[in-house]
Amino acid sequence: MSLRNKITLIGHTGKEVEVMNFENGTLKASVSLATSDYYTNAKGEKVEETQWHNLVAYGKTAEILQKYAPKGKELAVEGKLTYRSYDDKDGVKRFITEIRIDEILLLGGK
Secondary structure, eight states: OOGGGOEEEEEEEOSOOEEEEOTTSOEEEEEEEEEEEEEEOTTSOEEEEEEEEEEEEEHHHHHHHHHHOOTTOEEEEEEEEEEEEEEOTTSOEEEEEEEEEEEEEEOSOO
16 A cells, blocks of 8 residues: 555444445445544633544455444554545435545454
8 A cells, every 4th residue: 555645543433334245256345433533622621523434445354344343343444545426316426535444453342
């Protein structure tokens, strides 16, 4: 993987992993990941800011996600940013940003 397009995230899965099997035998898994950051505002209050990321994985990495990453599981992932677009049912062009993960580390307990 190139260092020019590399991302590392640590967070918790926000839903159950969705899996697709393609006719050619390829397995694709997708799940959302929540990452949180904290800061202190002008009033001295601690504020949590959560960002949501769309993760996709293929092959062996997809199998690991499917088997070991239920909703709420803490993960560390490494991959690259990808962008794609599609036309929805009304013909409106939609854009999606995803993290295509190459490496996964299962964190936390069961």
